[in-house]
Amino acid sequence: MNTSISTSNLDAITGYERLEDFLENATVGIHLVDKEGRIVYANRAELDMLGYSAGEYIGHNIKNFHADDSVINGILAKLLAKETLINHGARLKCKDGSVKDVLISSNVYAENGDFKHTRCFTRDITNLRKTEKLLRQLNIAGEELSASLNTEEALDKIVKFIVPQYADWFTIDLLKDGQQLSLKMAHADHQKIEWAKKYRGQNPIDLNDERRGSLGWVLRTGQPVMISNVTQEMMEASAKDEEHLEVIKALHIASAMVTPMLVKGKVIGVVCFISCNPFNKYDEQDFSFAKDFTNRITLTLENARLYEEVKQDALLRTEDSRRKDEFISIASHELKTPVTSLKAYTQVLEQSFEKKKDTKSAEMLAKMNKQIDKLTGLIVDLLDVTKITNGEIAFNIEQFDFNELVEETVEEMQRTTAHRLIVNLSKCTVAGDRNRLSQVLVNLLTNAIKYSPGAKKVLITSVCDEEKVTLCVKDFGIGISPSQQPKVFTRFYRANENANYTFPGLGLGLYISAEIIKRHGGGIHFESKPDKGSTFCFALPMQADRL
Ligand code: ADP
Secondary structure (H helix, E strand, O other), rough: HHHHHHHHOOOOOOOHHHHHHHHHHOEEEEEEEOOOOOOEEEOHHHHHHHHOOOOHOOEEEEHHHHHOHHHHHHHHHHOOOOOOOEEEEEEEEEEOOEEEEEEEEEEEEOOOOOEEEEEEEEEEEEEHHHHHHHHHHHHHHHHHHHHHOOOHHHHHHHHHOOOOOOOEEEEEEEEEEOOEOOOEEEOOOOOOHHHHHHHHHHHOOOOOOOOOOOHHHHHHOOEEEEEEEOOOHHOOOOOOOOOHHHHHHHHOOOEEEEEEEEEOOOOEEEEEEEEEOOOOOOOOHHHHHHHHHHHHHHHHHHHHHHHHHHHHHHHHHHHHHHHHHHHHHHHHHHHHHHHOOOOHHHHHHHHHHHHOHHHHHHHHHHHHHHHHHHHHHHHHHHHHHHHHHOOOOOOEEEEEHHHHHHHHHHHHHHOOOOOOEEEEEEOEEEEEHHHHHHHHHHHHHHHHHHHHOOOOOEEEEEEEEEOOOEEEEEEOOOOOOOHHHHHHHOOOOOOOOOOOOOOOOOOOOOOOHHHHHHHHEEEEEEEEEOOOEEEEEEEOOOOOOOH
């Protein structure tokens, strides 16, 4: 059945002339080799692929055209053993000195078991191999470069990838504030670097350059250009004078590709690949590789630039914040001494006025005393911040009745406010620093009163279980907007800075309170709704073991 189909199909090409035409003009290379390895026939496609005339190829030993002896010896041995080869990889030498990657499929024609000749089909896969290799390289380069966050390191890696494998002369130029800046220049031949620099010195990039393919033109237009074959005439045309022409000739430029570095559609630089090897002229595959590689370079350099910017920024901010801390520490210490002596003088004066029964002056002094206490409070907060920053805050731990502390503090606060402070407490004992915990309470109560100018009451409740005590201070004041809530425990952060109210404060109370509670192994949290009020709670473990 099969035989009859192939016989009927063959009818169309039988006849010597048609078969000869079929062989001769087939689009795949075909050759026949005899027992001794001599080429007895080669068709046009095969000759064209390798660049030989029939006389230069036919009649010669096939071994002469293979780049790898071991490969052709292996092929011939298999064929002599009458094996069939399918897509056997090999490299063939072309007339122009280049080497082609091919796949060979072959079997043997024998008569009465006698080897007569091979039937050999040769497929050129040079381009395919090249594309594979370039893609592989591009991937490797991409992976390696993405790990580079330092510009110098990235540039070194880039040059290692490109020179000399893909370019003998390679440059990267950036455009910064309208000015061209040579970022990297590398040459496979180290001695040529000086020439290359001289060339660039004599021939700086001119952004107004009208010549298509010049670095200035690519920088201006953002269009990539490949000049596969740089001719003598092109060199002469681009030289300014005899001396300049000498420099250009000394560089032996054979082929060039110039690609723009683009960030968000804006040209930020230009990359130039130059081959000085006349056997290594760039083609479309190289051009596509160069464009892709340039994108990787751009991305890598952009990443490195952004990273360095962020690092620099962080360094500046750290330095800034260190200086701020230092200032707070010095300022609060310097303020403390005069305020302490002011306080002492007011006490002496108060006693003196009381003795003289000068009630008016005594009243004024009492007001002054109150202001000094406020000032002292602010200075104490600033000193606490310094202690927290330096890890110097110390705690005096004791077991004490928590209710007693809350009641005492509330009583004292009640004397200074018109708000009704309503207490509902569970009885419990805790281990902690009584003064520091009182400071937290005072802060929460002060805030509850301060930030609810229109309200009349503040609720203070505590709940105890076996593990912890939770104390909450609830007010019915202005509340905190959801967007500001995550920041209220941040040092110096002040929410509610709106025009309707002005509240005094430094934005330190909650920061200090949170630190104190954290150091007791507890936690602080709150709920708040604008214009409805806030509830700030802290929970303390019964055993403070993190101090
Ligand atoms: P200060 O009150 O000195 O500004 P705090 O650290 O005690 O600093 O509070 C930080 C910010 O949190 C305050 O500026 C305020 O905007 C907001 N805040 C704190 N407690 C309340 C509250 N009970 N109601 C509304 N806002 C509050």
